[in-house]
Amino acid sequence: xxxxxxxxxxxxxxxxxxxxxxxxxxxxxxxxxxxxxxxxxxxxxxxxxxxxxxxxxxxxxxxxxxxxxxxxxxxxxxxxxxxxxxxxxxxxxxxxxxxxxxxxxxxxxxxxxxxxxxxxxxxxxxxxxxxxxxxxxxxxxxxxxxxxxxxxxxxxxxxxxxxxxxxxxxxxxxxxxxxxxxxxxxxxxxx
Ligand code: GLN
Numbered sequence: 733x734x735x736x737x738x739x740x741x742x743x744x745x746x747x748x749x750x751x752x753x754x755x756x757x758x759x760x761x762x763x764x765x766x767x768x769x770x771x772x773x774x775x776x777x778x779x780x781x782x783x784x785x786x787x788x789x790x791x792x793x794x795x796x797x798x799x800x801x802x803x804x805x806x807x808x809x810x811x812x813x814x815x816x817x818x819x820x821x822x823x824x825x826x827x828x829x830x831x832x833x834x835x836x837x838x839x840x841x842x843x844x845x846x847x848x849x850x851x852x853x854x855x856x857x858x859x860x861x862x863x864x865x866x867x868x869x870x871x872x873x874x875x876x877x878x879x880x881x882x883x884x885x886x887x888x889x890x891x892x893x894x895x896x897x898x899x900x901x902x903x904x905x906x907x908x909x910x911x912x913x914x915x916x917x918x919x920x921x922x923x
Contacts (some may be wrong), residue, residue: 734921737762737771739797741787743779743812747906765796772842773806773921776813778868778904781840784812785829794829794850801833806897808917814900815840815871822874834895835877838902842872843887854903856884857890859912865891865903872902897923 733756738748740761751758752775762768774797777782788794801807801817809817816830820837843850848869853862865886872889876882884892884901891902892913897920905913 733760734772735760736760736773736775736918737767738775738777739782739788739806739813740785741791741793742783742784743777744904744906745777747904748775748777748810748914751906751911752912752918754839755850755911755918756923757918763791763793765793768796768800771800771805773917774800775917776807776809776816777906778811778813781812781815781830782825782828784816788831789829793808794831801831801898804897806917806921807899808914808920809898809900810904810906811868811870811902814838814873815854817898817900818871819877820887833898834880834893836880836893836895837875838871839874840871841869842874842889843867844869847909852886854884854886854891855913856913857881858883858916863905863910863913864908865901865905866907867891867903870902894920896899897921
């Protein structure tokens with residue numbers, strides 16, 4: 733049973749814990765470095781990426797997170813979690829800190845210029861049926877490096893990506909009552 737931590741200083745932690753537990757993972761909240769040390773894999777939830785970065789800094793979790801992700805811990809970020817995993821951010825606030833790890837540029841609140849939140853059925857590489865994707869003030873991926881695989885697109889922009897054992901979606905599979913994307917992540921953890 734893989735030990736999967738969910739970053740829990742801010743964000744929709746409970747939805748991820750519920751989905752991961754239903755899939756048979758040993759899922760628990762991560763607020764302290766000792767909890768991070770227990771993780772075989774980590775989920776960065778949706779929420780507010782600027783607040784998450786600040787709280788991670790305040791609670792001495794940001795540098796340990798950077799170290800674990802850089803040293804290959806499987807990590808899955810959704811929405812704000814995707815922003816935290818991005819090497820580069822557009823429309824971030826001044827001095828916004830991230831964890832980084834995926835060679836991509838994300839634009840915060842990218843769809844929000846037209847509409848704050850929307851839902852859409854998307855084809856996702858590796859799944860045989862479309863996923864129902866819920867976007868809430870979501871980022872999109874503006875540009876990816878050569879090592880990044882695009883798993884899904886919306887409005888002509890990548891919204892699900894994978895690089896090695898790091899995965900990220902602009903949308904929120906944890907609220908969609910469909911465990912298939914979390915299952916893909918657990919497959920990465922078990923590899
Ligand atoms: N707009 C948020 C941010 O920039 C992300 C929104 C979300 O996670 N639903 O952090």
